[in-house]
Amino acid sequence: MAQVDGALQGQTVSRSSTALDRLRREVWEANLGIFRAGLVTMHSGNASGIDRAQGLVVIKPSGMDYDKMRPGDMVVTDLQGRIVEGRWKPSVDLPHHLYLYRHRPEIGGVIHTHSNYATSFALLGRSIPACLTAIADEFGCEIPCAPYVDNSGDNIGKAILDHMGKSPAVLLAHHGAFAFGQTPRAALKTAVMLEDVARTCHLALLIGDPKALPQEEVKKWHDRYHTTYGQPGGQSGVKKARARR
Numbered sequence: 001m002a003q004v005d006g007a008l009q010g011q012t013v014s015r016s017s018t019a020l021d022r023l024r025r026e027v028w029e030a031n032l033g034i035f036r037a038g039l040v041t042m043h044s045g046n047a048s049g050i051d052r053a054q055g056l057v058v059i060k061p062s063g064m065d066y067d068k069m070r071p072g073d074m075v076v077t078d079l080q081g082r083i084v085e086g087r088w089k090p091s092v093d094l095p096h097h098l099y100l101y102r103h104r105p106e107i108g109g110v111i112h113t114h115s116n117y118a119t120s121f122a123l124l125g126r127s128i129p130a131c132l133t134a135i136a137d138e139f140g141c142e143i144p145c146a147p148y149v150d151n152s153g154d155n156i157g158k159a160i161l162d163h164m165g166k167s168p169a170v171l172l173a174h175h176g177a178f179a180f181g182q183t184p185r186a187a188l189k190t191a192v193m194l195e196d197v198a199r200t201c202h203l204a205l206l207i208g209d210p211k212a213l214p215q216e217e218v219k220k221w222h223d224r225y226h227t228t229y230g231q232p233g234g235q236s237g238v239k240k241a242r243a244r245r
């Protein structure tokens with residue numbers, strides 16, 4: 001699999017293997033991240049990432065405990081889902097991840113969860129309006145909910161693509177949530193933020209009727225968050241991630 005780019009004083013240099021190893025670790029960390037953030041129960045979610053230069057996708061293996069996985073357990077496939085490296089079966093949600101990678105070249109990481117508060121909106125088929133400054137910051141628009149489809153073929157991938165618009169996350173009615181980013185780490189941040197804002201909105205709905213912010217306010221917060229927020233060089237990764245959207 002490794003493409004050997006050159007040799008230096010007898011040492012073989014394999015850049016593509018290095019890049020793939022790095023991605024394997026990033027995807028493993030993103031899978032651990034959704035577990036540690038409490039976004040998944042047992043085996044109910046998955047994270048992936050793509051190496052665009054090599055056309056390879058790395059994804060969680062199916063049905064494996066998050067806390068027992070190692071980077072080497074991640075499964076590598078091509079964009080058609082053929083296994084390239086790895087000893088395990090890939091997540092059953094691989095086709096949806098692949099569909100998004102094939103159709104949205106700016107996406108570098110995808111996460112799927114059934115996180116409770118986000119999924120409570122999905123269960124009702126409800127989008128989450130841009131009613132918090134945190135939603136304006138992170139999402140820049142309402143978080144849409146795609147109508148229910150079953151998981152055969154490209155049904156879920158198509159539903160997400162049809163409804164995502166500019167949002168970095170989409171709810172799937174009666175099912176759960178998908179979050180995206182330029183990298184698996186950025187997708188993890190989106191997934192965590194999605195659950196956080198969904199929790200706040202859910203709590204607010206118990207005691208009142210939250211209203212969406214005016215569009216110009218949403219834009220103002222979003223623009224500020226993606227231009228002046230954070231440290232020079234983008235420690236939070238926000239600026240870089242948004243630059244590609």
Ligand SMILES: [Zn+2]
Pocket residue numbers: 044112113114175176
């Ligand atoms: Zn699911």
